[in-house]
Amino acid sequence: xxxxxxxxxxxxTIEEAVRLLADNGPEAVIIAGGTDVVxxxxxKLFAPRVLVDIKPIRVxxxxxIAAAGALRLGALTTLTEIVGSPLLQASYPVLVSAxxxxxxxxxxxxxxxGGNLCLETRCLWYxxxxxxxxxxxxxxxxDGDVCHVAPGGxxxxxxxxxxxxxxxxxxxxxxxxxxxxxxxxLPLAQFYLNDGMNRIALGRDxxxxxVYLPARTAGRRGIYxxxxxxxxxxxxxAGVAVTLEVDRSGVCREARVAITAVNPAPLLVxxxxxWLVGQRYSAELVDRVAHAAIRxxxxxxxxxxxxxxxxxxxxLFARRALEEAWKNGNA
Ligand SMILES: Cc1cc2nc3c(=O)[nH]c(=O)nc-3n(C[C@H](O)[C@H](O)[C@H](O)COP(=O)(O)OP(=O)(O)OC[C@H]3O[C@@H](n4cnc5c(N)ncnc54)[C@H](O)[C@@H]3O)c2cc1C
Numbered sequence: 424x425x426x427x428x429x430x431x432x433x434x435x436t437i438e439e440a441v442r443l444l445a446d447n448g449p450e451a452v453i454i455a456g457g458t459d460v461v462x463x464x465x466x467k468l469f470a471p472r473v474l475v476d477i478k479p480i481r482v483x484x485x486x487x488i489a490a491a492g493a494l495r496l497g498a499l500t501t502l503t504e505i506v507g508s509p510l511l512q513a514s515y516p517v518l519v520s521a522x523x524x525x526x527x528x529x530x531x532x533x534x535x536x537g538g539n540l541c542l543e544t545r546c547l548w549y550x551x552x553x554x555x556x557x558x559x560x561x562x563x564x565x566d567g568d569v570c571h572v573a574p575g576g577x578x579x580x581x582x583x584x585x586x587x588x589x590x591x592x593x594x595x596x597x598x599x600x601x602x603x604x605x606x607x608x609l610p611l612a613q614f615y616l617n618d619g620m621n622r623i624a625l626g627r628d629x630x631x632x633x634v635y636l637p638a639r640t641a642g643r644r645g646i647y648x649x650x651x652x653x654x655x656x657x658x659x660x661a662g663v664a665v666t667l668e669v670d671r672s673g674v675c676r677e678a679r680v681a682i683t684a685v686n687p688a689p690l691l692v693x694x695x696x697x698w699l700v701g702q703r704y705s706a707e708l709v710d711r712v713a714h715a716a717i718r719x720x721x722x723x724x725x726x727x728x729x730x731x732x733x734x735x736x737x738x739l740f741a742r743r744a745l746e747e748a749w750k751n752g753n754a
Contacts, residue, residue: 424552426461427470435479437601437632445603445628447473453630454478455499456533458526459542467553468543468565483537483632486510492638498537498631502587503528505536515636517645517666521590524649527656537631540588540598540611544581544619544687545658546572546725564620572723579619581687582725588615588689589664590647593679594640602629615688622687643668643677644748648740650684652727659684660726661733663716663740667699667748675699675749680712680741685720685733692716692741704749713741 429452434440444451450472454460463469477483483499486508494510505511505522512519525531525539543550548562548571561567564579572580588611596611611634614624625631645666651657661684668677678699683689694715702708722733 424465426464429471429474431474431476433476433479440477443475451475455535455538458530458534463543494636496536496634500536502531502534514641517590517664521586521647525586539585542585544622545584546581549581572725580723581619582684583688584658584684589681589683592681592691593664593666594636597635598631599633600629601632602626617688619687644751646744646747648744650736660728661685661736665744665748673703675702682720685722690719692719709742709745713738716741
């Protein structure tokens, strides 16, 4: 599986990267760690004229304290840096818990947070070699006009299958996006469009430059649980992130539950905060929220596992993560 012939451009500033993206439009693709984009190039999912390698842009690296006590994570922060950061371990454990499950150590050394948030979608029919796809006549997202997952519809159901986003959703994170018109900040929940064809709210001439974690969510107890075929390396088939703030008397003061890999976007379970805040732990309440999680998740036949099993695992993970977080609730 050879790479298509592309020119590699190596901008050293954000402005230069934006100019390259604007000048080359759909013919340009960003590469950061390359751990997702390179296999996709080898499978001929796209064949850009220019690969914009953003790794030389130093200001995109590292973890720093920003205004109002927020934490800024540059888009090029690697997953290994996240897992090993004492600051994140102490203040935002759910992100560390999720990042530690991403791929294997080699991909975590290369892979970046920005790349993880902007991952391509995954689907049994889309993430295949050119030869395999051609034999099937393509699919709605690539070279065809049928979604093999839901053949009657006009929508692409490829699953968005990243692990850091659900954790960041439970921390009310924001993404900073930079383009020709300057910088803008967007709640992460609005960054994902829940559409397999058009997965993120990012223009062709824009890049993700930072992720911000607000001070108010620092210290929240958090856990991420993930289903995958091989625990040592695979993308999620389902994942659930939970953050809770529980006071000394055992009453829940803040709660978020988010799911991944079972829809074309990572999603917050809307009912979770509403039902949990102001309540004490009870098995019935946790079961109700776990049930809301499986109503939010719509796993279809996009992966090697069955939709029924993935739904059940979402329920189990939600229940287990809520129980664990509640028992260790931070006062
Ligand atoms: C064997 C294997 C297993 C994997 N398992 C997992 C897993 O379990 N969980 C998981 O989440 N991922 C997994 N991955 C995918 C990948 O390793 C990680 O998601 C990684 O974080 C991607 O980051 P990257 O820097 O390598 O992204 P790249 O491959 O460089 O880019 C990924 C996508 O993001 C875009 N992009 C990159 N940076 C930016 C930016 N700053 N702004 C805008 N767009 C950008 C690229 O154009 C591309 O579309 C796996 C990959 C492999 C090969």
